[in-house]
Amino acid sequence: MHAEAQTQTASGSAASAGSDSTHGAQLIDGTAIGRLVRRDVAEEVERLKALGITPGLSVVLVGDDPASAVYVRSKGKACEEAGMRGETIRLPADTSEDALLAQVDRLNADPNVHGILVQMPLPRHMAADKVIRRMRPEKDVDGFHPVNVGKLSIGERDGFVPCTPAGAIELLVRSGVDTRGKDAVIVGRSNIVGKPMAALLMQDAPGGNATVTVCHSRTANLAGHIRRADIVVAAIGRPEMITGDMIKPGAVVIDVGINRVNDASVPKGYRIVGDVHFASARDVASLITPVPGGVGPMTIAMLMKNTVRAAAQIAGV
Numbered sequence: 622m623h624a625e626a627q628t629q630t631a632s633g634s635a636a637s638a639g640s641d642s643t644h645g646a647q648l649i650d651g652t653a654i655g656r657l658v659r660r661d662v663a664e665e666v667e668r669l670k671a672l673g674i675t676p677g678l679s680v681v682l683v684g685d686d687p688a689s690a691v692y693v694r695s696k697g698k699a700c701e702e703a704g705m706r707g708e709t710i711r712l713p714a715d716t717s718e719d720a721l722l723a724q725v726d727r728l729n730a731d732p733n734v735h736g737i738l739v740q741m742p743l744p745r746h747m748a749a750d751k752v753i754r755r756m757r758p759e760k761d762v763d764g765f766h767p768v769n770v771g772k773l774s775i776g777e778r779d780g781f782v783p784c785t786p787a788g789a790i791e792l793l794v795r796s797g798v799d800t801r802g803k804d805a806v807i808v809g810r811s812n813i814v815g816k817p818m819a820a821l822l823m824q825d826a827p828g829g830n831a832t833v834t835v836c837h838s839r840t841a842n843l844a845g846h847i848r849r850a851d852i853v854v855a856a857i858g859r860p861e862m863i864t865g866d867m868i869k870p871g872a873v874v875i876d877v878g879i880n881r882v883n884d885a886s887v888p889k890g891y892r893i894v895g896d897v898h899f900a901s902a903r904d905v906a907s908l909i910t911p912v913p914g915g916v917g918p919m920t921i922a923m924l925m926k927n928t929v930r931a932a933a934q935i936a937g938v
């Protein structure tokens with residue numbers, strides 16, 4: 622795996638960025654790969670515009686959660702950069718569930734809106750699953766609607782895949798990692814990351830055909846499972862939980878985790894780390910995603926990609 626991944630990535634530019642023979646694994650540069658995806662998206666936007674279609678994404682933000690506000694702003698900016706129409710609908714935290722559902726109905730019916738995203742988490746008095754089910758699956762660019770979850774499960778390609786796991790697969794593919802026949806271990810079974818990641822890695826498609834094991838908090842001998850993996854995907858939400866001694870030499874490590882840990886030595890008082898202990902894992906892996914700068918930048922890039930595809934599919938072009 623080690624030699625193979627390195628040879629293949631040598632030609633793949635973005636994955637070899639940041640490589641340094643004195644530090645073990647090569648870095649998978651999500652910022653650079655995300656830029657490539659966005660460039661492809663911008664080209665597709667041009668094609669659609671020439672046909673009279675401007676792809677449009679509407680993001681609904683309920684309440685004033687500061688982290689959600691940051692995500693929503695960056696989604697709007699990414700739309701603008703790609704030449705798409707981006708709209709943010711801000712609703713007060715005390716909006717009723719019915720009013721939110723009525724908003725979703727309006728967006729479902731609006732021909733200028735191709736992608737709808739309701740930013741999670743929602744205030745407690747709203748049922749997220751009800752809101753997700755209300756969206757037209759054809760506009761559910763987050764890929765959370767049961768129709769899209771089902772399409773992923775049965776391998777129908779016209780559905781939408783959740784952006785973070787789709788981005789993780791894109792990193793593997795664009796880094797030249799051959800997943801076929803490899804043992805992949807995913808730690809985490811959430812509907813947003815772990816489960817769709819398992820479906821993607823096992824499907825008969827590029828970035829798939831792996832033999833997949835999904836671990837969670839009840840898994841016995843977690844380290845034992847991770848130790849035999851050619852590909853490790855960490856989606857746990859526990860800072861630096863997977864350490865280098867748990868990783869098979871030459872494995873590819875995809876760290877989805879984003880955790881804030883206190884650090885008095887930096888002006889901000891905190892730093893962002895993944896679910897993998899980067900320094901020790903880098904010593905044994907062949908390829909590894911850094912945090913930040915790995916999976917994170919891919920999420921919005923894949924959202925843009927899903928939205929242009931929604932526009933093309935709805936228009937039938």
Ligand code: NDP
Nearest residue numbers: 785809810811814837838856857858877878879916917920
């Ligand atoms: P969830 O909290 O929904 O899921 C975490 C999963 O990890 C659960 O399946 C849980 O098991 C499992 N888990 C927790 N503790 C352990 C343990 N000690 N041993 C084994 N398994 C464990 O998180 P998400 O999937 O939403 O997110 C995971 C991480 O990814 C977070 O750090 C999050 O911030 C990050 N993230 C990053 C994104 C990005 O854009 N890069 C987007 C989304 C998430 P169980 O089911 O048994 O409870």
